[in-house]
Amino acid sequence: MxxxxxxxxxxxxxxxxxxxxxxxxxxxxxxxxxxxxxxxxxxxxxxxxxxxxxxxxxxxxxxxxxxxxxxxxxxxxxxxxxxxxxxxxxxxxxxxxxxxxxxxxxxxxxxxxxxxxxxxxxxxxxxxxxxxxxxxxxxxxxxxxxxxxxxxxxxxxxxxxxxxxxxxxxxxxxxxxxxxxxxxxxxxxxxxxxxxxxxxxxxxxxxxxxxxxxxxxxxxxxxxxxxxxxxxxxxxxxxxxxxxxxxxxxxxxxxxxxxxxxxxxxxxxxxxxxxxxxxxxxxxxxxxxxxxxxxxxxxxxxxxxxxxxxxxxxxxxxxxxxxxxxxxxxxxxxAPAEPPGSLSSFWSSWGWLCLLGAGMIVGGAIAWLIAMTSVLLPYDESFLGIRGSDISESYPRLLRFMSHDRVTLAGTMISIGLIYYLLGKHGLSRGLHWAKTVAVTSCTVGFASFFLYLGYGYFDPAHAAAAVLLFPMFILSLRARGDRTLVHPPNVKNDRAWLLGQWGQLMMVVLGFAFAVGGLVISGVGVTGVFVPSDLVYLCMGTEDIRSFNDRLIPTIAHDRAGFGGALFCDAVAILGTALWGIRQGEKWIWRLFLLGGIPGFWGAFSVHAAIGYTDFVHLLPAYFALAIYVAGLVLLYPYLMRRGSLSQRM
Structure with missing residues (x-):
């Protein structure tokens, strides 16, 4: 409690x-x-x-x-x-x-x-x-x-x-x-x-x-x-x-x-x-x-x-x-001041998490661009044995649906990248124990989720290459110290900003749990039934119809769904850990982490659904709920995180 x-x-x-x-x-x-x-x-x-x-x-x-x-x-x-x-x-x-x-x-x-x-x-x-x-x-x-x-x-x-x-x-x-x-x-x-x-x-x-x-x-x-x-x-x-x-x-x-x-x-x-x-x-x-x-x-x-x-x-x-x-x-x-050079430098430890975040941002942006244009890459078409234009001619909504999965995945990747970058720059660079715990846990979940891509037997070379490139950055970031509890004055007053901050923290914790549940559900769907009922209503076709058209479409779609679910769960771990342990009065970067970390994911989810005409209210209801919680959390946390308030009364 x-x-x-x-x-x-x-x-x-x-x-x-x-x-x-x-x-x-x-x-x-x-x-x-x-x-x-x-x-x-x-x-x-x-x-x-x-x-x-x-x-x-x-x-x-x-x-x-x-x-x-x-x-x-x-x-x-x-x-x-x-x-x-x-x-x-x-x-x-x-x-x-x-x-x-x-x-x-x-x-x-x-x-x-x-x-x-x-x-x-x-x-x-x-x-x-x-x-x-x-x-x-x-x-x-x-x-x-x-x-x-x-x-x-x-x-x-x-x-x-x-x-x-x-x-x-x-x-x-x-x-x-x-x-x-x-x-x-x-x-x-x-x-x-x-x-x-x-x-x-x-x-x-x-x-x-x-x-x-x-x-x-x-x-x-x-x-x-x-x-x-x-x-x-x-x-x-x-x-x-x-x-x-x-x-x-x-x-x-x-x-x-x-x-x-x-x-x-x-x-x-x-x-x-x-x-x-x-x-x-x-x-x-x-x-x-x-x-x-x-x-x-x-x-x-x-x-x-x-x-x-x-x-x-x-x-x-x-x-x-x-x-x-x-x-x-x-x-x-x-206490005696730490000697010069006792804090880790960029290249020796914490900077690698920033680079990992930057790599996620670049990868997400490229994935977003592809999803909004050709949707399929050459190796996708090679696996399917059919061109994207042929799919679009036969079943126009099918390619749009695949675009919707890939845009939401791209938005989540960019969100994760921004969070990692800020955790590295402001958390690991200062040796904060909670920040390192969040980064290690989230990265572990993220890299482990790579195996979800294989749930239906489809090996994605681009995802594999990204994992191989980024994993050493994660390993090098583990060298960052994580032995400090705080670096700035903590809150000492039960004032209005603190009480509003409790409500804001509740919103962000709920958001983190909601994303975690959503990620697990989407991953489960991706490696089992692949589609939810509203998906099939939008597509105007059943699973057997898709199979009869091309029996390799299901594995391709499943790998996107499972990958998105794993990425969302990875994102949830980072948001939840930060909400539980990182919210301290006057830490402006935490508010910016929530703001910047949320925008790409929400923008990707809502924009692509509007663009392809997949606007089923029940399907989007979890996203509406998450957006409301997210905005409420930002508003309630603003006075607590963006102003020093009672901290300066004693100092």
């Missing part, structure tokens, strides 16, 4: 349901996908999470691949644990966990105008026994920090020890809530925390422990907590804590509110914390991240990690990746 489908289709539908029902439905569905045999692959394919080690960090001795965590309140029952870890979370929080079940009476409300969630009890959970049973079945691979909550009273310390004893085999670390009934302004707090740290360390040595503090903690209580958390170098039995977790709930008359309003108090706390923690002590901020800009501001103020809660519900499942990319870009600016 990427943002382009969540924000446009699913969120409006889910928000019609009660919050708890919508949450459970979403998590169960997403979790079911994650547990399916190919589920993780599908999620990774749609999200394309290829982020470098520059984002990695640590809490204690635990390595965290990405600086974004998932709030435990979102997936209380662990329905989507395996699926969620595929979309950019570096760790997950589990809990809060208490000794007894606290789910009774839990209510959740949405305040959509303020993008806020309201919980009657933020500590609601099913109790340690059921959570322990769930963890025994868990197959999650991400670091898991278990949030522990004890009752406010004298037995709090023993409760926390009991919780750690039961959950220690499944924990990467502990987030421990401070029982607020404890005194925070005297030496007893420090002794209590030291004893807690020591006893928990005895349960499982070396596991990081962070103390959770309320978002609305006052300055006096904060000073006492910081003094208590300071490492005690004179005591081997009371080692220092590993950091602090800033909670995200604001107590109101309606309940505990979690949303953008938490960012301001979180920034206040970060300002007081950052300079007073010891080296190696980390700050995890759970509050106020509803868009990437929020995360950047919190991390600039001192947070080492941010955690998503309400923001994931309102912004969409793409938020962790967007935050990761925003953080990555900031860290890339501080």
């Amino acid at each position: 990427p943002d382009w489908s969540y924000r446009t289709l699913f969120r409006p539908l889910l928000f019609r349901l009660p919050p708890q029902r919508a949450r459970d439905l979403t998590l169960r569905t997403f979790g079911g996908l994650g547990r399916s045999p190919l589920g993780a692959f599908v999620i990774r394919t749609f999200g394309h999470m290829e982020l470098p080690p520059l984002l990695a960090g640590q809490i204690g001795d635990v390595a965290i691949p990405y600086p974004v965590g998932l709030s435990g309140n979102l997936d209380l029952n662990g329905h989507a644990e395996r699926a969620l870890e595929q979309i950019g979370f570096g760790y997950v929080e589990l809990g809060p966990v208490t000794i007894e079940d606290r789910m009774g009476g839990l209510t959740i409300e949405r305040d959509e105008a303020r993008e806020t969630l309201i919980y009657s009890d933020p500590a609601a959970n099913v109790g340690v026994r059921r959570i322990e049973e769930r963890l025994k079945r868990s197959r999650s691979k991400r670091p898991r920090f278990i949030r522990l909550r004890a009752s406010d009273g004298a037995g709090a310390l023993n409760e926390l020890v009991t919780l750690t004893e039961r959950l220690a085999p499944y924990a990467s670390g502990w987030f421990i809530e401070l029982p607020m009934a404890r005194e925070v302004d005297d030496e007893r707090l420090k002794r209590w925390l030291q004893e807690l740290r020591s006893r928990l360390a005895n349960v499982r040595e070396g596991i990081p422990m962070l103390l959770c503090i309320p978002l609305e903690i006052d300055d006096e209580a904060l000073d006492a907590v910081l003094a208590a958390l300071a490492p005690d170098g004179d005591s081997e039995e009371a080692p220092g804590w590993d950091g602090i977790v800033i909670d995200d709930g604001i107590r109101t008359e309606r309940g505990f509110e979690i949303g953008p309003a938490g960012k301001k108090p979180a920034l206040r706390l970060l300002g007081k914390l950052r300079g007073r923690l010891a080296h190696g002590q980390r700050i995890v901020c759970k509050a106020g991240v509803n868009e990437p800009q929020d995360a950047l501001e919190l991390m600039e103020a001192g947070a080492d990690f941010v955690q998503l809660h309400a923001g994931l519900v309102y912004s969409g499942p793409g938020l962790p990746k967007r935050v990761n990319e925003a953080v990555l870009y900031e860290r890339m600016k501080s």
Whole structure:
């Protein structure tokens, strides 16, 4: 459920349901996908999470691949644990966990105008026994920090020890809530925390422990907590804590509110914390991240990690990746510049994809010219044993029909060539991983589709020669680097241009899938029945009539149809991959790729049908649908791709 489908289709539908029902439905569905045999692959394919080690960090001795965590309140029952870890979370929080079940009476409300969630009890959970049973079945691979909550009273310390004893085999670390009934302004707090740290360390040595503090903690209580958390170098039995977790709930008359309003108090706390923690002590901020800009501001103020809660519900499942990319870009600016000559040159790698694209354009233009004039080449006539003029005299529509297949193929070839040229010039030249993935996948499909030409036993020398000439260019283009995630500032605001861009991206993804289905269907028809009913109506003759006139016409037409289907599927892969992974704010070349890549194909399809009088509405209906989706996508994507917008607000 990427943002382009969540924000446009699913969120409006889910928000019609009660919050708890919508949450459970979403998590169960997403979790079911994650547990399916190919589920993780599908999620990774749609999200394309290829982020470098520059984002990695640590809490204690635990390595965290990405600086974004998932709030435990979102997936209380662990329905989507395996699926969620595929979309950019570096760790997950589990809990809060208490000794007894606290789910009774839990209510959740949405305040959509303020993008806020309201919980009657933020500590609601099913109790340690059921959570322990769930963890025994868990197959999650991400670091898991278990949030522990004890009752406010004298037995709090023993409760926390009991919780750690039961959950220690499944924990990467502990987030421990401070029982607020404890005194925070005297030496007893420090002794209590030291004893807690020591006893928990005895349960499982070396596991990081962070103390959770309320978002609305006052300055006096904060000073006492910081003094208590300071490492005690004179005591081997009371080692220092590993950091602090800033909670995200604001107590109101309606309940505990979690949303953008938490960012301001979180920034206040970060300002007081950052300079007073010891080296190696980390700050995890759970509050106020509803868009990437929020995360950047919190991390600039001192947070080492941010955690998503309400923001994931309102912004969409793409938020962790967007935050990761925003953080990555900031860290890339501080990283050492690449030495001169580290980027590949035209002739050493990426330029060969441009040449491959240029070859496709030239080949398509020549094929178009032939299709609009003689239609048949000498080797076609030699194979058929009849001249094109003889076919035209006997059955005028038959040669026009063959022209229609060859023009649509030519238009598709030119579209593919333009896309390859732009992918090489703007994508592979910069070492973008997604661009190389798209180029390699599409080219592989394209060259493999050559064998579809042989479906009816007709060997086309021109197609074979083109494949032999272009294939080495594809091989040489593989030398291009593909290790970079981004080169320009990513989007950081959930503004109107971004939302329109989600709709535009949806249109282009639908277009890519539609072309893929169309290519498969046309290829299937080309190697089986060859004609659809409307074709025979246009020709005013049946398959047997064509065979009786010339039994080699069917193989010739079939090879054109199968070839066009294969080319369309190749085109679909390039469009779909670019739509899924390449749409980023301000990347003007992506909009031009869609524009230029679509014009030849659509012009060829509609112009040749009009020219030969094959204007059956049902036959052309898929093309009308594709054109409408294509135009809508271009219009909706224009503000997002062709203008920098909110990118410049932070830079």
